[in-house]
Amino acid sequence: QVQLVESGGGSVQAGGSLRLSCAPSGDTYRGYYMAWFRQAPGKEREGVAVISRGSGYTTYGASVRGRFTISQDNAKNTFYLQMNSLKPEDTAIYYCAAGRLKPSLRDADYIYWGQGTQVTVSS
16 A cells, blocks of 8 residues: 655746645555646546656656646655646646556556645736
């Protein structure tokens, strides 16, 4: 079992930055892949970024590539999503997720989910 707690959401103007944090607890096996997803009202959940806890391999969704960065601090057992150059279309609830299959951006590949944190970007 893995428990995930997100923090760091909030409101920001377009062009601004936010950093989300995800603190896993429970089973901290390094074989997990950790990902960020988001869901805007009326839209399907979208994969944003994923990182391999073991190798540090990362991949990003096309809509955020070059603006968002996923990272991990092994000493703090915490994962981050640094979001720069934010746009109104980035407004969504952001979720941290953990899975053991592969570093994908498909939500079906993840079994543990946080409660979500709201990010609102105003124009």
